[in-house]
Amino acid sequence: MPELAEAEFYRKRWHQAAVGQRVTGALVHDRAKVFRGTDAAALRDALAGARMINSEAAAKQMLFRFSGGLWLGIHLGMSGELRVGPSDHVPHRHDHLVLQTRRGALIFTDPRMFGRVQFHQGAEPPTWWTRIAPSMLSPAFTPDAVAAFLQRRARAPIKAVMLMQERFPGIGNWMADEILWRATIHPRRPAGTLRPAEVRALWRECRRVCRLALATIAGRGNDLPPDLNVGIPNTWLFNHRWEAGGRCPKTGKPLARAEIGGRTTCWSPARQKYNQAKS
Numbered sequence: 001m002p003e004l005a006e007a008e009f010y011r012k013r014w015h016q017a018a019v020g021q022r023v024t025g026a027l028v029h030d031r032a033k034v035f036r037g038t039d040a041a042a043l044r045d046a047l048a049g050a051r052m053i054n055s056e057a058a059a060k061q062m063l064f065r066f067s068g069g070l071w072l073g074i075h076l077g078m079s080g081e082l083r084v085g086p087s088d089h090v091p092h093r094h095d096h097l098v099l100q101t102r103r104g105a106l107i108f109t110d111p112r113m114f115g116r117v118q119f120h121q122g123a124e125p126p127t128w129w130t131r132i133a134p135s136m137l138s139p140a141f142t143p144d145a146v147a148a149f150l151q152r153r154a155r156a157p158i159k160a161v162m163l164m165q166e167r168f169p170g171i172g173n174w175m176a177d178e179i180l181w182r183a184t185i186h187p188r189r190p191a192g193t194l195r196p197a198e199v200r201a202l203w204r205e206c207r208r209v210c211r212l213a214l215a216t217i218a219g220r221g222n223d224l225p226p227d228l229n230v231g232i233p234n235t236w237l238f239n240h241r242w243e244a245g246g247r248c249p250k251t252g253k254p255l256a257r258a259e260i261g262g263r264t265t266c267w268s269p270a271r272q273k274y275n276q277a278k279s
Helices: 005-018 040-048 144-151 160-163 174-182 196-218
Strands: 025-027 052-058 060-064 070-075 081-083 093-099 105-109 115-119 256-260 262-268
Touching: 005 052, 005 060, 005 081, 005 105, 005 196, 025 144, 040 070, 040 115, 144 160, 144 196, 144 262, 160 174, 160 262, 174 262
Parallel strands: none
Antiparallel strands: 025 093, 052 060, 060 070, 070 115, 081 105, 093 105, 256 262
């Protein structure tokens, strides 16, 4: 599942290829599941002739703004990808949206169709965009806000809570594991048992991992590395979490894996102690 850094990477790919460009034509697979809840024909007709003005990414989603009050939202789902091809690109089986410009074609491809395309016409951004939770790098993401959220979900494992997009937008499985490992918090700990110092560590590592992921994954080159660990330092848990016999890069001790909160989770038992005591 693409996470916030991958969403930013793909946003930049389309933005750099087409900002300021006019759409000369739009091709859609109008019955594809990615258009659920969206009038694909209206999208196609409205975008033809519109110019891309700007774009932004938030959480795991992207928003592309076009002239005429047109807003195009993309969620990549499990297997989605944004590509750029030649202007005369002929859609392949899984290319569900193609926006043609003089410079090239903007292609949204999604073999499994868990992604989504949304469309809005109006002077203001759509509510499906504005209701996304504030970024973890924004001033609204505070230790107090994190503490209050954890208390409202006090009995849930902290790993499951970390995947809740209404407070941790853009965090997916590997980022949650990385944050908890850096904060030395066991993923099974009930969210309400975290001490104030642990909440602050969690808040701090959320912001640090977001910055590192954006710089490493979204900020380098025109292509994602074939394996994300190509660009990620060996000091990250990320590079060891799926290794057979993987060891914690901090302690050198064996890593553990189990399903927690419905997701396969990796942690370092020597570093992340299961301790529910509260101060």
